[in-house]
Amino acid sequence: DAMVIQNPRYQVTQFGKPVTLSCSQTLNHNVMYWYQQKSSQAPKLLFHYYDKDFNNEADTPDNFQSRRPNTSFCFLDIRSPGLGDAAMYLCATSRDAGRSDTQYFGPGTRLTVL
Amino acid sequence: KNEVEQSPQNLTAQEGEFITINCSYSVGISALHWLQQHPGGGIVSLFMLSSGKKKHGRLIATINIQEKHSSLHITASHPRDSAVYICAVRSAQKLVFGQGTRLTINP
Numbered sequence: 073d074a075m076v077i078q079n080p081r082y083q084v085t086q087f088g089k090p091v092t093l094s095c096s097q098t099l100n101h102n103v104m105y106w107y108q109q110k111s112s113q114a115p116k117l118l119f120h121y122y123d124k125d126f127n128n129e130a131d132t133p134d135n136f137q138s139r140r141p142n143t144s145f146c147f148l149d150i151r152s153p154g155l156g157d158a159a160m161y162l163c164a165t166s167r168d169a170g171r172s173d174t175q176y177f178g179p180g181t182r183l184t185v186l
Numbered sequence: 187k188n189e190v191e192q193s194p195q196n197l198t199a200q201e202g203e204f205i206t207i208n209c210s211y212s213v214g215i216s217a218l219h220w221l222q223q224h225p226g227g228g229i230v231s232l233f234m235l236s237s238g239k240k241k242h243g244r245l246i247a248t249i250n251i252q253e254k255h256s257s258l259h260i261t262a263s264h265p266r267d268s269a270v271y272i273c274a275v276r277s278a279q280k281l282v283f284g285q286g287t288r289l290t291i292n293p
């Protein structure tokens with residue numbers, strides 16, 4: 073059974089048109105992460121939620137926002153996508169943020185910006 | 187220089203060969219993860235290590251904390267093992283990723 077679900081798997085948007093990516097989890101984990109992975113590069117952490125506490129990485133552009141309305145769902149909003157935002161967006165969860173906590177990844181959403 | 191370095195970046199081998207992928211890191215860590223990413227993007231966690239050695243089926247992962255080095259071994263490799271293998275270390279409550287090793291196993 074899928075534990076971390078991302079929708080859609082593929083998203084095409086136009087330059088400047090806002091887009092929202094969705095992540096849901098059935099694990100009841102406290103922490104949810106959003107990563108951006110560009111072609112042939114390592115995933116890059118954008119931000120994470122510990123419960124309702126939002127933690128933004130210092131170099132995450134303001135264009136990227138996130139919402140976590142409840143434990144199960146977390147959304148990534150890209151307010152004005154540019155061509156450079158085309159990437160795979162990965163959601164992950166962990167029970168806690170401690171040293172022994174494995175992160176469980178979703179299948180990713182591949183974003184294309186036209 | 188990246189905080190997490192993997193070698194080789196690309197590896198092609200024949201089915202049945204013994205595979206080794208290496209990971210070196212330069213930061214203090216509380217744990218090291220080996221992840222597998224197939225074409226299409228999804229990432230699967232293979233191992234989490236903080237010391238010693240772990241084995242799961244044909245996969246073996248080792249870590250030497252003093253030398254800041256970890257290896258992932260695949261015995262009796264199979265074409266379905268073809269994927270990108272990523273080393274990631276937990277440092278200051280964040281995962282720091284290596285650039286990945288693209289493994290191709292030919293039948």
